[in-house]
Amino acid sequence: MIRRLCLSLVAAGALSAPAHAFDLNELSKYLTPENIESATKIINNTVEANQVVGPRQEVIMGQNVMATLLGAAPLVKDAALQRYVNQVGTWIASQSAQPQLNWHFGVIDSPNINAFAAPGGYVLITRGLWNQLRSEAELAAILAHEISHVINKDQIEAMKSSNRGAITEELITAVLNHKVQGERLDLAKKATKAATEGLYIKGLSKDTEYAADLNGMLLAARAGYNPYAMVSMLQTLGNVSPNDSAVALFFSTHPSPQDRIDQIDRKIGDQLEAYANGVDNTARFSKISR
Amino acid sequence: MKPLVCALLLLIAQSALADSGTVIRNSDLREKPFSDSRSIATLSSNSKIEIQKNQGTWMQVKTPQGQVGWIKLLNVRTQSGTRNNGLATLGNVIKTGSSGQTVTTGVKGLSAEQIQTAEPNMAEVNKMESYSSSNSEASRLARQAQLSPKKVAPLSNSNTNVNTPNNGRRP
Numbered sequence: 001m002i003r004r005l006c007l008s009l010v011a012a013g014a015l016s017a018p019a020h021a022f023d024l025n026e027l028s029k030y031l032t033p034e035n036i037e038s039a040t041k042i043i044n045n046t047v048e049a050n051q052v053v054g055p056r057q058e059v060i061m062g063q064n065v066m067a068t069l070l071g072a073a074p075l076v077k078d079a080a081l082q083r084y085v086n087q088v089g090t091w092i093a094s095q096s097a098q099p100q101l102n103w104h105f106g107v108i109d110s111p112n113i114n115a116f117a118a119p120g121g122y123v124l125i126t127r128g129l130w131n132q133l134r135s136e137a138e139l140a141a142i143l144a145h146e147i148s149h150v151i152n153k154d155q156i157e158a159m160k161s162s163n164r165g166a167i168t169e170e171l172i173t174a175v176l177n178h179k180v181q182g183e184r185l186d187l188a189k190k191a192t193k194a195a196t197e198g199l200y201i202k203g204l205s206k207d208t209e210y211a212a213d214l215n216g217m218l219l220a221a222r223a224g225y226n227p228y229a230m231v232s233m234l235q236t237l238g239n240v241s242p243n244d245s246a247v248a249l250f251f252s253t254h255p256s257p258q259d260r261i262d263q264i265d266r267k268i269g270d271q272l273e274a275y276a277n278g279v280d281n282t283a284r285f286s287k288i289s290r
Numbered sequence: 291m292k293p294l295v296c297a298l299l300l301l302i303a304q305s306a307l308a309d310s311g312t313v314i315r316n317s318d319l320r321e322k323p324f325s326d327s328r329s330i331a332t333l334s335s336n337s338k339i340e341i342q343k344n345q346g347t348w349m350q351v352k353t354p355q356g357q358v359g360w361i362k363l364l365n366v367r368t369q370s371g372t373r374n375n376g377l378a379t380l381g382n383v384i385k386t387g388s389s390g391q392t393v394t395t396g397v398k399g400l401s402a403e404q405i406q407t408a409e410p411n412m413a414e415v416n417k418m419e420s421y422s423s424s425n426s427e428a429s430r431l432a433r434q435a436q437l438s439p440k441k442v443a444p445l446s447n448s449n450t451n452v453n454t455p456n457n458g459r460r461p
Contacts, residue, residue: 063412063415064410066414066415066418067410067411067412067414067415068405068408068410069405069408070411070414070415070418071408071409071410071411071414072404072405072407072408073404074411074414075414075417075418079421082418082421083421083423085421086421086422086423086428087423087427087428087431087432088428089423090422090423090424090425090427090428091423091428091429091431091432091437094425094428094429095439099425100425102419102422103422104418104419104421104422105421106418106421112401122418136435214445218442218444218445221440221442222439222440222441222442223432223437223439223440224432224436224437224438224439224440225437226346228344228346228347228363231363231364232344232363235366235368236368238367238368239309239368239369245401248401248402249401249402252402258367261364261367264364265364267445268445269364270347270362271445271446272442272445273346273347275440275442276346276347277346278440279435279436279437282435282436282437283435284431284434284435
């Protein structure tokens, strides 16, 4: 069904023969003109142009991935905490290569330890991870790591490389997800979940994670934090037993904390020492984590 | 009630200070957290140490012989599976009023199964977006928190690239 839908949209995008009009008519029951346009662009970009997923598509993908993750665990009901994490995250992102992206941050109500980023500027950390943090600089290290994933488009690249054939379906359903009804809605949900599972249960490559640590440390330093809080945060996580179910998904989707520290040691070492006197803690962190 | 919370927090602070670690390469134990500070001793690889606190790239440690000094943060591997679980549990008791589910269960957590069975929740995405901060608000509050942007040169030997802003606002 979805494949047929995709073909139809490619056809629509290419202003093709009337033979496809029937499919298009059927689609119009489910799609708004705006959605058709977005979907067509995505198809064109991924199938024809073959590489590019544009900013608008990234946001749609991000929203749909977030809907699935937030469906698994909702936001912590603490508006002050949510606003605080957004203030810190937005400040860090404002020092990045994409300060104008609409960045959104959140803490989800899960005792497990993990953090997630999705295309378009969406970042979540779990309450379990928040509870482990000892300073704002450690929070900054995590957010900067996730911001780096977004800026490097790591999730999009992973989707492309891991399943080129299915990516188109996943993208198109992400666009359809909250507009369609009935049978197609189920299909859309399944495909969005498939995309989310692919990204967040399989995880990214080790090299991608190491690069996000290094980029994250640079970004944290640029935002005025002590970048070595990344190391102390990883040391804390390294102390949680791998048998602890709270870290099961985190450990299955990331290199071990010690391997990450070893990479930081090899690639950065003392190079950022001049910034180690940056901010570690703040009154606002102490107030919110009290 | 308050003194009890304070006492518990103090307990957490103290236990956090008592983490242990292992030196992973021969390192100088220095009097102060500076490379040109006087060396008190040389700690050999695999020496056990007690961690007192972090500062910048340094860690204040105590040796089994009772010497206290500073060694490079990256020269220490912290102990695995020790007191931190207990620490997290106690932290949760205070923060959430629950009974420290972090270490006991993954059932309520964000697990692979939960992602697989999740019903997408777009309303929650809208809620997340409602907590956003503007760049100007984030900058103002960052200044209040003594944060200021720093110029940081790209690293040698790595492919880091978030370090090049494209907005012409590099501080």
